[in-house]
Amino acid sequence: MNKNVGGIDRILRIVAGIGLIAVSALTDYIGPWGFIGVVPLATGLIGWCPAYLPLGIKTCRKA
Template identity: 75%
Template sequence: MNKNVGGIDRILRIVVGLVLIGLTLTGIIGLWGWIGVVPLATAAIGWCPAYLPFGIKTCKMN
């Protein structure tokens, strides 16, 4: 599992994940907001399985 999620992409994933979870906890959106866990998890591990079929990498090359 090579990392394929870069810095700005990670920050955006964290923000989106936290916003979705926050909206769910405040009752603004329904249970679907818990999908925010997915971007948080992919940001934490630095790997997104959805990028694989398209060959996308937003991280710096070594």
């Protein structure tokens, strides 16, 4: 599994994921947005996005 998510992309995903989870936690209703927030958080932390594979997108620098 090669990384395909780069620096700025990772930061934005982590911030968005934490934001969605935090907002849903503060409203005492997890709902779909709380669960959706897990996806960008996980892909940001791991540095790999399965949706980028079929599209051939790679936002990280070449190794």
